[in-house]
Amino acid sequence: MRDVAHVTSLRRPTQNVSDVTRQAASGEEKRSTGQEMFWFIVFLLIPAEFITSKFASTAEVCTKIKASTCQECIQSGPHCSWCKKVNFTKAGESDSVRCDTTNNLVSLGCDINDIIDPISEILFEDPQPLDEKVQLTPKQIELQLRPGETGEFEVKFRRAEGYPVDLYYLMDLSYSMNDDLQNVKKLGNQLLIALNGITKSAHIGFGSFVDKTVLPFVSTHPEQLRHPCTNKTVPCQPPFSFKHILKLTDDGDKFIQQVGMQQISGNLDSPEGGLDAMMQVAVCGDKIGWRNVTRLLVYATDDGFHIAGDGKLAAILTPNNGACHLEDNMYKKSNEFDYPSVGQLAQKLSENNIQVVFAVTSNMIKTYQGLSNLIPKSVVGGLSSDSSNVVQLITEAYQNLSSEVILDHGITPDFLDIIYDSYCSNGVNFTNTVRGVCSNVKINEQITFKVKVTAKKCLPDNSFSIRALGFTDTVKVSVITACDCKCEDAFDSKACNSNGKTVCGICSCNKGYLGKNCECVAGSKTSQELDQNCKKENGSAVCSGAGECICGQCICNTNDDPAKKIFGQYCECDNWNCEMFEGKVCAGVGTCDCGTCICSPGFDGSACQCKRSTDRCKTQGSICSGRGECECNKCNCKGGYIAPFCKTCPGCPSACPRFGPCVECHIKQEGQNSGNCTKICPGARVMKVEEVTEEPFCREKDSDNCWMQYYLYEEDGVDNFSIRYTLKRECPEAPNMYAIVGGTIAGVLLLGLICLGIWKIVTEITDRKEYQRFQKEMQHVKWGKGENPIFTTATTTVQNPNFDEDGE
Known part of the structure; x- marks a missing residue:
């Protein structure tokens, strides 16, 4: 209300x-x-x-x-x-x-x-006094926003002293945390004493986690499932994903009793399934026992964590749905859903107003600092190897978290922009941020945030909540967009010809009537269709903005000056918007007709500024050489021809090649019927002369590769040429085939002999050098004579009696 x-x-x-x-x-x-x-x-x-x-x-x-x-x-x-x-x-x-x-x-x-x-304005505000129970004000605000305009309001926060705290201790029970468990078993009363020193009401709870009970995270061998610890003498319980052990309570002895009954467990890989456990702690509020107070989740481990996508290693493909699945205080659907993503977990922690304290060993601090940067209102503390310093760590973390105030509005529609200006008590201010942030806020210290809300477009009634993360108070903001006109028109029977009523100044016609003032009887066309008949084009104004559309026809406006008039089917014409000369429309010697000057006899030009004359547009020939128009006694030449008389065209291509076939036809048809050449000589008068003496003349080759000479003259008009040609042609002599063939053969033979001679000389020089090198080597050789030690003379010599030493 x-x-x-x-x-x-x-x-x-x-x-x-x-x-x-x-x-x-x-x-x-x-x-x-x-x-x-x-x-x-x-x-x-x-x-x-x-x-x-x-x-x-x-x-x-x-x-x-x-x-x-x-x-x-x-x-x-x-x-x-x-x-x-x-x-x-x-x-x-x-x-x-x-x-x-x-x-x-x-x-x-x-x-x-x-x-x-x-x-844009504040329609309703419910301020609350800041005391021990209320830390954030106002409690509710209703805001009307004009689309595109920013609405502003203030939110105040004061940190109360002794605000109640719920602390849930979530512990990694993999085998490496054995000594830590022994110390945690003694923590119950110490934790309550420490918390009661900073708050008036403290509750503590306990839960533990290991990992998903499937390969490759946990060994599925029956013996390993019964006793997963490497040391068989140590009491060890079967692996599990998450087990909720103790609901939040203020009984320290009960904490000691329940935790004391816990045993260590084990898994295969180093990362643990801690994000699975955190998700269940965040979303199972009734089973965990969270109160509407400051909520702390202490996450103790000595190793890393699995994230979304790791479940594919075990063929777990269903994404985590962020719902509570505790049955008998056990997360029994761990093997059905993948690990949650960091963003998904951060959203659920924020929605349930839970602040996280990562109590990790020194080797894991950097890893969890990176995770803490993605989770608002979380802090990382160094845990000793046996968790003996956990009470001090939690106390310091609580003080750090409580002294930082982060104002957040959760998820809102994309077309609703919300930004903050933070005015902190320490003099540090922030403007135009996506969250309101103030650090080092002391107890009973008040800070102010300016919230700026902008609706980009009209939207149905919407609402969102602003809260200080980690605290329970919220500001409910209801948003209404001002997109409707609330018009209270006075009744005027004459305003719409008694056939309708005005709505925001515009006639809303009774059934059966149309028109701007309900002056038309409705037929087969609508009012919009009638207005369309009065538009020259789809995007133009009705009757060109110079008349009124009455029942589908333009009635043009009249002027106080009877000399001025508006006319045309769409009132698009008038008799005064024409070119002026010397301050007069159409130079005062013409009439303006829909933007164009109609000049009186004897005058010319776009503004009738010239006397009609052609004295300066011609010499001895026609006006502008037949290749232009005479305007204001000056030639306006066509396509490339230049003034003053449009005789020459510097930029035009030469016409000589164009008439080469024409001249060739006349030369070859000499003495015959040259009328056959008329088709290829359009617009040209051809005349034979003994010799071409005019300069410059055309010189082109014919189909016989002979040079022809003719003079080309362009007469007045377009494509009007005169040609004078001569029968003389310069033809090249036929080539001497014998000389060409003989010379080619002789040249090839001569080239071969030269190459052969060069090869012979090179070979001779090479051989001589090799022989000289051989002679030098022979001079340095030293020969020695010796008896072959294995040589044996013949034991028997036989003389051939017929042998004659003289050879006879």
Whole structure:
């Protein structure tokens, strides 16, 4: 329910308008020069502070896009206002004229009381006094937002002394934590004593975790499942994912009793399933026993953790659903759901207002500091190897967490922007941050946050909660967007021809009537279709903005000056918007017809500024050589020809190659019927001469590779040429095939002999060098004579009696 007594404007003070301005604005009906002077005098009489607040906002711009209704207008932007004044628009003007900034509408003659301009404001606020129970105020606030405009309100926080605390001790029971468990078994009363020293009410609970009971995280061999510890003499319980052992209680002896019954367990890999356990502790609030107080979760381990995706190693593919699955105080669906992601866990911890203390050994501090950076309101403490310092660690962590105030609003729609300005007691301020943050806040110290909310577009009624993370108080913020016009139109039977009523200044016609003023009887067409008949193009204004569409036909506006008139099917023409010369439309010697000057006889030019004459447009030939128009006694030449008489065309390609076939035809048809050449000589008069003497002349080759010479002259007109040619041609002599073939063969033979001679010389030189080297080596050889030790002479010698030593 809205409390009118607490309505507070959040906007610039543009809506606080003085009675002087209202009276001045209401007296004006016409937008004229006299009206502008009147308003100038009024502004001089208005107090300076009012002018500064109301009219000096020159940066305000209404970026409307043809808003034809009040709702469309105010949804166009935060600076768009709507004039609901009846008959505000002129004949032919679109209703989009009604949509503009407040300043512009007032200057156009709209009474300030007829301007609709919703503002962002606080509709209801429920402030609460800050005491031992309430640390955050206000408790509830209802905010009206204009789309695109920012609404602001303040939230105050004071840290109370002795605020109740719930502490849940979540311990890793893998084998390496055996000595730590022995110390934790004695912690119950020590923890309560330490907590009661800083709070008036403390509850403690206990839970433990190992890992998912599937390979490769845990050995599934039956013997290993019964006794997973490596030392068989140590009491050891089967592995498990998470076990809730003790519900939050203020009985320290019960803590000692329950924890004392626990035994160590074991797994295979180093990372543990701690995130699984944290998720269950966060979402199983009733079973854990969380109260609506400060909630601490102490996570004790000496190793790392598994994250989302690691479950694929065990073929666990179903993502963690973030729901409570405790059965008989055991997480029995651990092997069905993957580990939660860090972001998913951080969201659940934040939603349930749980602050985390990571109590880890020195080798794991950096790892968990990285995790702590992703989880708001969490802290990392160094745990001794046997957890003997856990009480001191928890006490220091609680003080650090409680002294840091983080204001957060959770998840909101994308088109709702929320930012904070933080004004901390230590003098450190932060502006335009996504969260409100203040550190080192002392007990009973008050700090202030400014919350700035912006709705990017219209949205249904929405709400969100702002809370200080780690604390229980919340601020419920309800958001309503101001997207509707609340118009209270006075009944005027004449306003809509007695066939309808005005809604925000626009006629809403009774059934059977159409038109801007309900002046048309409805037929087969709608009012929009009738207006479309009055538009020249889809995007143009009705009747070009210079007339009024009455039942699908344009009735053009009339002027006080009878010499001026607007005409045309769509009122798109007039008789004064033409080119001027010497300050006169159409130089005063022509008539303006829909933007074009119709000159009187004897005058010429786009503005009838020239006397009609061709004296300077011709020499002995035709006007502009037949290749241009004479305008204002000057040639306006066509395609590349240049003034003054359009005789030459420097940029045009040469016409010589174009008429080469024509000349060749005449040469080859000499003495025959040259009429056969007419088709390939279009626009050219051809004449034979004995010799071409004019310069420059054309020199082109014919199909026989002979050079032809002819003179080409361009006469007046386009494509009008005169050609003079001669029968003489320069043809190249035929080549001597015998000389060519003989010379080629002789050249090849000569080249071969030269190559052979070069090869012979090189070979001879190489051989001589080798022989000389051999001679030198022979000179250095020293020969010696010796008896072969294994040589044996013949034992028997036989003389051939027929042998004759003389050879006879």
